[in-house]
Amino acid sequence: MTPAELRRIANRIRRRDVQAVFEAGAGHIGGEMSVIDLLTCLYFHELSVDPADPLDPERDRLILSKGHTALALYIVLSEKGFIPKQEISTFLGHRSRLNGHPNRVYVPGVETNTGPLGHGLPVGVGMAKAAKLDRRSWRTFVITGDGEMQEGSNWEAIMTAAQFRLDNLTLIIDHNRLQQGASLADTNELAPFAPKLAAFGWHVEEIDGHDPAGICRAVSRATGTPDKPKCIVAHTNKGHGISFMSDNVAWHHKVPNVEQYEQAMAELAEAAE
């Protein structure tokens, strides 16, 4: 799939996301705009997954460890055919299986239940280790938020992944520089991530997390180092694609009013042309 096609899909997903947050009256819109290009490139270009056989043992695994941006994942899964597109309108609704954090028991395509931060990478290490034990070629991808990297469990898993030489594991850090209440820099500054991961023995790539060509290149098997897990530091913007949300910490989980919603949709529609 070409970068232009991936951009079109990502734009469509952004619009559906903004609409669903507006209609549900809740969501994590900033982090969703931030991660959508990464999810789109993975699901529409790189991952080997089959909605007709979501538990195929040979599938690639993706864990959205920043589980609060579940809506973005739900929309991607609906675009891929794992769940019906019309079901997105039930997001956060009474008894909907699409709650605020993904649940593998009820939503096909979800690999593990996330929500509390710092859970995805250890689980991803276990998946990658299972593939190594069986000498299988399927791969494991974990997407974390940059603020999420403040959770110590991630660093436990970073050590283990290097020790186990899991070159079939890719960690993508959605590095939008903002956490819930403030910037990372004003909270617990972990950046720069690249030298830290390199010091732990990982292969590191730094990319523009909104550039499909760069994302696709970084997540492919073509980049990496044998015996080293791969970390992609994806430089992103929270609220990307919507002028008044972009890089604005206020939009972590704010809901647009009617005027803001119309402006956001107009901007995204214009970008689609």
Add this chain to the structure above:
Amino acid sequence: MNAPFDAAQLHDCRDAFVATLEALAEANKHIVAVCNDSVGSSKLVGFRDRFPDRLINVGIAEQNMVGVGAGLANGGKVPYVCAASPFLTGRALEQIKADVAYSRTNVKLVGISSGMAYGELGATHHSIEDFAWIRALPNVPVIAPADRVETAAAVTWAAQHVGGCFLRLSRMGVPDLFPADHVFELGKANLLRDGGDVTIIANGVLAHRAVMAATLLASQGVSARVLNMASVRPMDAQAIQSAARDTGAILTCEEHTIFGGLGSAVAEVVVDSCPVPMTRLGVPGVFAHTGAANQLLDDFGMSPEAIASSATTLMKRKA
């Protein structure tokens, strides 16, 4: 640190655990052991030597350890995640909740040296809250075997059970209570001794003490029923209801705080469906003082003599 019993007849249940695990692993190549640098204390040296690739030691990192177990299960493995129970259940409780219970993964959690087995090491190393913590979670059966036979049977059961579970094992020597061909059934209590005057319900290292207490009571003319209740969740409500009906009083004994553990679980059934007088023996809501494990059990009123005495006191409250 062993039971008040002839030392030659005491067995460390960890030996039965690893012998069974190795036999299961021989037959099923997907069985793996995950640990936190606890190869020695979990007695996994033999497993490591036989299956070096399948001993997954993540280092001293319990949160990671449980997450790795969940990921291995996702990849088709059957992980037995082994660590000292206080650290497995305390440090990694949220991973147990989200990655195992809520995600319904096929992870076998094995809490080693549970209860007050590390008596002298202090309360940081005691695991007398684990029944309460894990029992509060859906999808994770909680099992505390009483001897080496029941340990082996429970480890075997866990391998064929599709889903998570928590096996609470001790390192204290305990005598055999079950015949060698015993089969573990989840949610089923075992009648260790029948009686009509009072019922003593216990599990883990307390089960044989309960049997000894019943023997003492018999010499005093009291007929005590003894139920082994390895399965703390799900519970055998029927056995509790029968005990209430037949004996009219229930005494529980556990190597755990009396808040939220076996006694609480039994009391929930009793108040819901068969109110009778009850006494809950255990650690009375304090951090235990320094002492060998068996000494601590004695100190907290769970010597066979003290259990028997509590039973006779309880019987006076019968209607």
